[in-house]
Amino acid sequence: MNLIFYSYLILIVFLTISLSNAHKLHPYGQSITIQLSEDSDPKTDSSFNKLKEMFTHPEVANRKVVILSIIGAYRKGKSFFLDYCLRFLYANYRSIATLNQPLVKNNNWWGRDDEPLTGFSWKHGSEPDTKGILFWSDIFLHEQNGEKIAIILIDTQGLFESGRDSNIDAKIFGATNFITSIQIFNIRDVIQEDQLEHLKMVTDFAKLTTKRQKEKSLKSSFKPFQNLLFLFRDWDHEDHGYGYEGGKIYLENILRIKNVKNMNEKAQSVRNNIKDSYDNLSAFLLPSPGRIIRKKTFDGRWGPLDDEFKENFITLIESIFLPQNLIKKKVFGNEITAKELLMYTLSIFSAFHGSDLPENDSVFDSAVKIELIKLSEEAINEYMKKISKGLIYTNPNFVTKLLNDHKSLQMEVIENFKKKPKMADEDVENKFIKELKTTINAKFSGWKAPVVTLHEQLIAQQRQLDHQALVQRREGARRIYEKTPQYQSCRFFTMYMHDCGMTNNVNSVT
Ligand SMILES: Nc1nc2c(ncn2[C@@H]2O[C@H](COP(=O)(O)OP(=O)(O)OP(=O)(O)O)[C@@H](O)[C@H]2O)c(=O)[nH]1
Ligand SMILES: [Mg+2]
Numbered sequence: 329m330n331l332i333f334y335s336y337l338i339l340i341v342f343l344t345i346s347l348s349n350a351h352k353l354h355p356y357g358q359s360i361t362i363q364l365s366e367d368s369d370p371k372t373d374s375s376f377n378k379l380k381e382m383f384t385h386p387e388v389a390n391r392k393v394v395i396l397s398i399i400g401a402y403r404k405g406k407s408f409f410l411d412y413c414l415r416f417l418y419a420n421y422r423s424i425a426t427l428n429q430p431l432v433k434n435n436n437w438w439g440r441d442d443e444p445l446t447g448f449s450w451k452h453g454s455e456p457d458t459k460g461i462l463f464w465s466d467i468f469l470h471e472q473n474g475e476k477i478a479i480i481l482i483d484t485q486g487l488f489e490s491g492r493d494s495n496i497d498a499k500i501f502g503a504t505n506f507i508t509s510i511q512i513f514n515i516r517d518v519i520q521e522d523q524l525e526h527l528k529m530v531t532d533f534a535k536l537t538t539k540r541q542k543e544k545s546l547k548s549s550f551k552p553f554q555n556l557l558f559l560f561r562d563w564d565h566e567d568h569g570y571g572y573e574g575g576k577i578y579l580e581n582i583l584r585i586k587n588v589k590n591m592n593e594k595a596q597s598v599r600n601n602i603k604d605s606y607d608n609l610s611a612f613l614l615p616s617p618g619r620i621i622r623k624k625t626f627d628g629r630w631g632p633l634d635d636e637f638k639e640n641f642i643t644l645i646e647s648i649f650l651p652q653n654l655i656k657k658k659v660f661g662n663e664i665t666a667k668e669l670l671m672y673t674l675s676i677f678s679a680f681h682g683s684d685l686p687e688n689d690s691v692f693d694s695a696v697k698i699e700l701i702k703l704s705e706e707a708i709n710e711y712m713k714k715i716s717k718g719l720i721y722t723n724p725n726f727v728t729k730l731l732n733d734h735k736s737l738q739m740e741v742i743e744n745f746k747k748k749p750k751m752a753d754e755d756v757e758n759k760f761i762k763e764l765k766t767t768i769n770a771k772f773s774g775w776k777a778p779v780v781t782l783h784e785q786l787i788a789q790q791r792q793l794d795h796q797a798l799v800q801r802r803e804g805a806r807r808i809y810e811k812t813p814q815y816q817s818c819r820f821f822t823m824y825m826h827d828c829g830m831t832n833n834v835n836s837v838t
Pocket of ligand 2: 406407408449450457458483484
């Protein structure tokens with residue numbers, strides 16, 4: 329009896345736990361956590377393998393990428409914000425998980441009034457929730473003007489957790505900043521000076537980039553990062569109105585150096601260089617979601633949130649994700665594909681995964697590597713496109729011509745590669761040129777074999793046809809000849825000789 333009672337009890341507890349967590353499950357995706365700690369190795373860690381699968385999915389690998397992350401102090405509604413971003417994205421774009429479903433665009437993308445909020449884990453209370461850097465496992469797909477784009481979201485562990493090594497904060501800030509096209513700096517109320525100082529590494533990197541651009545006298549200058557959006561939550565000051573307009577004025581105030589003597593060097597350096605670091609700096613002042621947020625039972629649903637919050641929240645999310653507002657990821661001014669972003673991400677995460685912060689030079693090298701990989705790929709594509717053009721397979725000198733074409737084309741694409749403006753040093757570039765030559769040779773060998781076989785088959789067929797034509801021609805000629813008087817008299821003479829026993833072969837005249 330006791331055993332049955334306890335079994336029931338266990339079952340009820342299990343069901344209660346499952347039901348209380350059920351609202352946390354999202355139908356299409358989950359988060360993939362990456363830890364930037366020394367114990368996790370980007371080469372072997374299973375989370376990195378999942379990232380590789382995501383980025384190299386055949387639908388995604390060659391798409392340009394819009395990639396957004398949100399960073400900022402813990403317990404300030406970062407994951408909550410991203411979960412509403414997910415609602416917008418699922419209502420407006422197809423994703424890998426929903427690829428085969430019809431997309432029924434819904435103008436009320438924020439969902440039903442009573443729909444619990446799911447996606448990245450979020451919770452009430454004062455204890456930190458998100459740990460590490462979290463990628464949403466599902467990737468959104470969009471096509472505009474014939475260009476295919478992938479959209480990726482990243483959530484992050486809260487910064488400024490007391491008692492934690494501040495290096496971890498700097499790593500999360502730095503690593504996500506390098507790999508994203510939109511970085512949201514989530515701040516509750518007004519900004520504190522130490523929060524702003526997190527941008528130091530970013531602005532130093534920008535300085536290094538500008539220095540290299542000058543050294544290399546590059547004609548086209550670009551900023552190393554795309555968009556930084558300061559998102560002020562629970563804005564409650566009447567001096568600036570909500571939204572981007574109020575944000576612009578407030579941001580200008582923050583970034584102004586009012587009193588040089590009272591400001592430390594770090595703070596001044598950030599302010600002086602931040603504008604050269606990003607293509608676009610903006611700020612958004614968002615009101616509080618209302619008192620409902622304090623209730624322990626609140627499940628994130630849309631209905632009970634304050635109207636003023638809802639209105640601004642909609643403007644904010646649409647300003648980021650509507651098709652015309654999407655910002656694609658660039659490295660040194662070049663848009664990169666998901667496949668290239670994966671290599672870049674792995675290389676940046678490797679740089680940030682040691683116990684100390686990486687030197688800007690080493691991060692710079694990662695970016696240079698991606699720039700060269702990208703240009704090499706372009707060169708290889710150009711080569712492959714041109715080498716197979718205008719081939720005449722029946723040309724008897726086909727193989728010699730092919731070899732000559734290969735050599736001159738290889739030289740041409742390498743010359744084009746050299747001419748392209750780039751941030752790489754000469755030695756690094758030369759190393760890549762050497763690798764490029766080897767890759768093109770390997771591509772040529774792989775491609776040549778079936779092409780030469782085809783050429784040989786065609787030549788053999790041609791020979792056979794020629795031979796048949798020759799036999800037919802001879803046969804025709806013979807038939808015509810047999811009808812001539814000379815042939816008839818000659819044949820008559822031969823038969824006569826044969827009858828006299830002077831030859832055995834009557835047909836020898838033919
Ligand atoms: N005051 C306020 N609370 C919010 C806002 N948005 C969400 N919250 C609440 O803040 C609490 C924490 O939300 P999360 O999204 O888990 O916060 P987080 O920044 O991701 O927290 P960590 O993962 O711990 O860094 C929840 O109770 C949310 O309901 C907001 O704009 N203002
Ligand atoms: Mg969180």
